Amino acid sequence: MKSLLNKISNRPPGHGLPPACYTSAKFLRLEKRLLFLKEWHCLGRVDEIPEVGDYFTIDLASEPLLVVRKTESEVTVLSNVCRHRGMPVASGAGNTGKFRCPYHAWTYELSGKLRKAPLVPKERIEKDCGLPRLNSHCWKGFIFVSLDAEADWSEGQESQTLVPLERHLANYHMQDMHHAASFVETWQCNWKSLVENFMDGYHLSVVHPESLHHLTPTSLCKKVTGSAAFTTYTANYTRTAPVREKHHPSLTAEQVKQSHLFCVFPSLIASVSADTLVYLALHPLSASEVSVKWGVATFESDLSEAEISARVNKWKQINNEDHQILQRLQAGLRSKFSVTGPLAADNFEGALLDFHRFLLQKLGVETTSNV
Numbered sequence: 006m007k008s009l010l011n012k013i014s015n016r017p018p019g020h021g022l023p024p025a026c027y028t029s030a031k032f033l034r035l036e037k038r039l040l041f042l043k044e045w046h047c048l049g050r051v052d053e054i055p056e057v058g059d060y061f062t063i064d065l066a067s068e069p070l071l072v073v074r075k076t077e078s079e080v081t082v083l084s085n086v087c088r089h090r091g092m093p094v095a096s097g098a099g100n101t102g103k104f105r106c107p108y109h110a111w112t113y114e115l116s117g118k119l120r121k122a123p124l125v126p127k128e129r130i131e132k133d134c135g136l137p138r139l140n141s142h143c144w145k146g147f148i149f150v151s152l153d154a155e156a157d158w159s160e161g162q163e164s165q166t167l168v169p170l171e172r173h174l175a176n177y178h179m180q181d182m183h184h185a186a187s188f189v190e191t192w193q194c195n196w197k198s199l200v201e202n203f204m205d206g207y208h209l210s211v212v213h214p215e216s217l218h219h220l221t222p223t224s225l226c227k228k229v230t231g232s233a234a235f236t237t238y239t240a241n242y243t244r245t246a247p248v249r250e251k252h253h254p255s256l257t258a259e260q261v262k263q264s265h266l267f268c269v270f271p272s273l274i275a276s277v278s279a280d281t282l283v284y285l286a287l288h289p290l291s292a293s294e295v296s297v298k299w300g301v302a303t304f305e306s307d308l309s310e311a312e313i314s315a316r317v318n319k320w321k322q323i324n325n326e327d328h329q330i331l332q333r334l335q336a337g338l339r340s341k342f343s344v345t346g347p348l349a350a351d352n353f354e355g356a357l358l359d360f361h362r363f364l365l366q367k368l369g370v371e372t373t374s375n376v
């Protein structure tokens with residue numbers, strides 16, 4: 006591990022991370038401790054659960070979580086682990102008035118408060134036998150959670166350092182976009198490879214020759230300044246790209262012809278355009294496997310099933326192309342001949358440098374290179 010950290014520190018300026026960062030179980034353990042048990046991570050969109058009692062379950066860093074709309078105005082994130090003997094209380098998604106543990110029928114309110122523990126003598130029930138509530142925050146319609154009991158979004162750097170991104174994307178009104186579909190998949194690659202892939206305009210024309218090159222070729226990508234909490238780049242459209250007719254009136258003519266790809270560090274990657282928001286929330290399962298919750302939201306609230314399917318299918322194709330290439334990348338990264346190479350100019354791979362800077366700062370790695 007020490008030699009890997011030395012390799013990171015001493016790599017040449019403008020180079021990627023050493024391949025072992027993407028394959029080492031030890032490195033992942035460090036990331037889990039310092040990033041996934043500490044930082045803020047996206048679990049989905051608030052309007053996936055629009056009605057009181059709507060809920061979904063999701064795992065983050067091996068923690069089973071339960072996301073529930075407790076009241077019309079409040080979404081809450083609970084530990085999905087029964088306080089009796091540890092059974093996950095809920096599974097999948099749905100709507101309910103209470104959560105009943107499938108093992109011995111302990112029952113909890115939507116707030117997590119214990120309502121009933123059949124046949125358990127009252128004196129044995131401690132005061133706080135409810136499901137623990139985690140720190141959560143809604144940002145632009147995204148539900149964020151932190152497993153760190155001390156975390157406070159309003160006092161942390163997120164509230165400050167995301168401001169430039171909020172300004173940059175304000176006209177798209179992401180918070181008002183309408184949830185259309187979401188999926189949970191397992192991708193066979195390191196979670197950082199997926200962040201880097203999403204934030205790299207370099208691969209667009211090569212990996213997506215049919216699905217994206219004619220719309221957002223690599224040559225038109227433009228890096229935008231990031232911060233300690235995010236990175237972003239703009240994928241500009243070709244002159245022949247179809248015009249997006251329906252969008253928020255505040256968008257400029259230029260913004261209608263752009264997609265903005267951004268990463269809220271460390272694990273939310275997203276693309277917003279005039280009429281569509283696509284996000285991928287990443288939760289690593291191992292060094293070479295990542296759980297991907299991805300979803301699509303639309304500007305329009307009245308799309309037909311067929312129109313939604315068309316938009317979702319387009320992204321299924323793009324994601325599939327990315328998954329295929331990242332799966333093959335993972336095999337290459339395991340090779341003893343794999344090395345850290347120089348990155349392309351900032352407009353095409355500069356966002357990776359922002360991501361690496363964040364990562365290494367959080368992991369406490371001192372670096373002599375200019376990342």
Ligand code: FES
Nearest residue numbers: 087089090106109
């Ligand atoms: S583990 Fe939940 S009621 Fe027993």
Ligand SMILES: [Fe+2]
Nearest residue numbers: 202212213327
């Ligand atoms: Fe891609």
